[in-house]
Amino acid sequence: MKKKWWMMGGTLGAGAALFLVSGFSAMAGTSGYDAYKSAVKMNMQAASMTNQGEITFTDNGKEVLNADFVAKIAREQGAMSLTAKIGNGDAAHAIQVFKQGDEVVFKSDASDTYRKLELGAAKWRHHGSESGPPKRLETVVDALMGHLKDRATVQDAPNGGENASLHLSGSQIPAVVNTIGSLLASNLGNFGPDGGAHADWQTEAHGLPDIKADLPHLTKDVQVRQIDLDAGIGADHYLNHQTGEIVVTGTDDAGQAHRLVISLDFNLSGFNQTVPDTIDLTGKQVEVVKREAGGPPWHH
Amino acid sequence: MGSLTASWLNEMEKLWMRRRTKAFLLSTVLLPALGAAALSSLQSGTAIGFGLGSDLPMLMLGLFTTLLLPLFLFMAAVDSFTGEFASRTIKLVLTRPISRSKAFASKVLALAVLIAVSLGAVWLASAAAELLSGGGLTGSGLIDGVVAYASAFLPMLAVALMSVLLAQRFHNSAGALGLIVLVYVLAKLLPFLFPSAAVWSVYSYTNWYSLWIGGGVPSGKLLNTTLLLFSYCVMAYMGGLMQFERKRF
Numbered sequence: 001m002k003k004k005w006w007m008m009g010g011t012l013g014a015g016a017a018l019f020l021v022s023g024f025s026a027m028a029g030t031s032g033y034d035a036y037k038s039a040v041k042m043n044m045q046a047a048s049m050t051n052q053g054e055i056t057f058t059d060n061g062k063e064v065l066n067a068d069f070v071a072k073i074a075r076e077q078g079a080m081s082l083t084a085k086i087g088n089g090d091a092a093h094a095i096q097v098f099k100q101g102d103e104v105v106f107k108s109d110a111s112d113t114y115r116k117l118e119l120g121a122a123k124w125r126h127h128g129s130e131s132g133p134p135k136r137l138e139t140v141v142d143a144l145m146g147h148l149k150d151r152a153t154v155q156d157a158p159n160g161g162e163n164a165s166l167h168l169s170g171s172q173i174p175a176v177v178n179t180i181g182s183l184l185a186s187n188l189g190n191f192g193p194d195g196g197a198h199a200d201w202q203t204e205a206h207g208l209p210d211i212k213a214d215l216p217h218l219t220k221d222v223q224v225r226q227i228d229l230d231a232g233i234g235a236d237h238y239l240n241h242q243t244g245e246i247v248v249t250g251t252d253d254a255g256q257a258h259r260l261v262i263s264l265d266f267n268l269s270g271f272n273q274t275v276p277d278t279i280d281l282t283g284k285q286v287e288v289v290k291r292e293a294g295g296p297p298w299h300h
Numbered sequence: 301m302g303s304l305t306a307s308w309l310n311e312m313e314k315l316w317m318r319r320r321t322k323a324f325l326l327s328t329v330l331l332p333a334l335g336a337a338a339l340s341s342l343q344s345g346t347a348i349g350f351g352l353g354s355d356l357p358m359l360m361l362g363l364f365t366t367l368l369l370p371l372f373l374f375m376a377a378v379d380s381f382t383g384e385f386a387s388r389t390i391k392l393v394l395t396r397p398i399s400r401s402k403a404f405a406s407k408v409l410a411l412a413v414l415i416a417v418s419l420g421a422v423w424l425a426s427a428a429a430e431l432l433s434g435g436g437l438t439g440s441g442l443i444d445g446v447v448a449y450a451s452a453f454l455p456m457l458a459v460a461l462m463s464v465l466l467a468q469r470f471h472n473s474a475g476a477l478g479l480i481v482l483v484y485v486l487a488k489l490l491p492f493l494f495p496s497a498a499v500w501s502v503y504s505y506t507n508w509y510s511l512w513i514g515g516g517v518p519s520g521k522l523l524n525t526t527l528l529l530f531s532y533c534v535m536a537y538m539g540g541l542m543q544f545e546r547k548r549f
């Protein structure tokens with residue numbers, strides 16, 4: 001009788017030992033997710049940085065929208081400058097945006113006029129040393145990521161940094177991500193030439209170039225096929241390179257199959273050293289833009 | 301061995317005789333069919349919801365392993381242990397020529413078979429529903445499905461064994477079921493407060509199958525989490541057995 005209890009106790013003990021060993025080693029494994037998260041936090045704490053990037057939309061191999069930009073952001077001063085070139089494969093336009101003090105200045109290559117928008121006192125700007133997302137948000141995101149975190153991998157890079165990546169395809173893409181992604185992708189076409197939702201403020205209110213992207217209007221069998229995210233983390237622990245590729249397939253009303261590829265490529269540099277460009281409006285043709293109720297959402 | 305088999309068959313029959321078992325098994329076939337019908341009507345009607353339709357087996361697996369199968373297993377474990385303690389039918393089991401450890405093993409075995417049958421039924425029904433509703437089943441999708449459904453067995457067994465462990469503390473079925481469900485809900489919410497709890501809690505592995513789909517997860521990670529779930533099974537089984545051996549009826 002005693003032997004039986006010893007056996008049961010022994011097995012229970014062995015199970016407990018296995019539990020502790022496997023649990024602690026699961027916790028200790030530095031995943032790509034943790035490496036990426038700490039790099040993103042570093043970037044969010046940087047006082048300033050330069051983001052030189054490119055966003056491309058291709059539909060069945062044809063480039064339908066492309067944006068090249070250089071953004072210089074100084075978070076603490078609340079200043080920013082952006083130069084961008086937006087093209088749709090046939091035509092391209094360049095725009096410049098400056099946020100200096102409490103005003104935002106837009107300039108497009110389609111006109112010589114600088115359009116100025118007074119922002120007033122920005123209520124959302126951080127004061128003091130607090131920066132980055134609140135701790136609570138981070139915990140919630142961690143919990144929502146679930147086992148996706150385990151799919152992120154990390155490898156040492158030759159430059160002393162690390163490369164983190166998360167590649168998902170087919171069934172690996174969670175149903176929620178697939179649904180939201182498909183929904184967004186199917187609505188992209190609404191802003192195309194046939195969508196009818198082409199907002200007038202884009203062209204009239206700010207003189208921004210009117211680039212019509214020939215984005216497909218996906219209505220059937222829309223599915224996110226692939227999500228590839230790759231990040232380069234420098235030896236200084238900042239996230240200095242981020243690429244992303246999202247592949248969505250579906251068919252439009254006419255039954256034509258589309259393969260929409262959205263590619264992102266961002267190079268981040270100049271941490272804590274970037275000074276945004278400024279524009280001196282003296283002697284230039286300036287038009288003050290009034291805030292209107294029907295303006296774009298970021299005016300509010 | 302003969303007594304174990306006889307007792308196991310007996311336990312299986314007891315489970316099968318319950319109306320809720322039949323209702324649950326019916327739902328494993330009906331829900332995928334209803335899901336496929338709903339999704340295909342959404343696909344043709346509006347532009348919403350189609351993202352789900354092309355992977356019905358995975359969607360159903362998520363639904364069953366997160367919610368329906370654990371809930372049903374809680375009920376089955378409570379019926380098999382607390383229910384029999386309360387109605388004193390456990391005496392009928394123990395007066396048979398069978399040791400307590402074998403009686404316990406036969407009850408757990410019946411639950412394990414129930415998990416395997418449910419997962420198999422959901423997979424077959426959802427794969428068939430997808431095929432019939434016009435979704436293309438690819439070879440790799442088929443393999444992914446089989447791997448995912450097979451790997452869902454281990455966490456479900458661990459969850460069932462934990463319920464057995466808890467159910468034996470009670471002599472009242474409603475109380476046992478209430479507590480087990482409460483523990484499950486709290487354990488599901490815990491990672492939102494303490495992210496590191498997700499590694500240790502068996503309940504955060506209900507969608508563990510997602511790690512097995514299509515490769516890409518380091519084998520060390522898979523081995524690690526497999527061992528963790530296995531250790532949960534061993535501990536919960538042994539803890540449950542010790543309780544069952546000592547219990548006075």
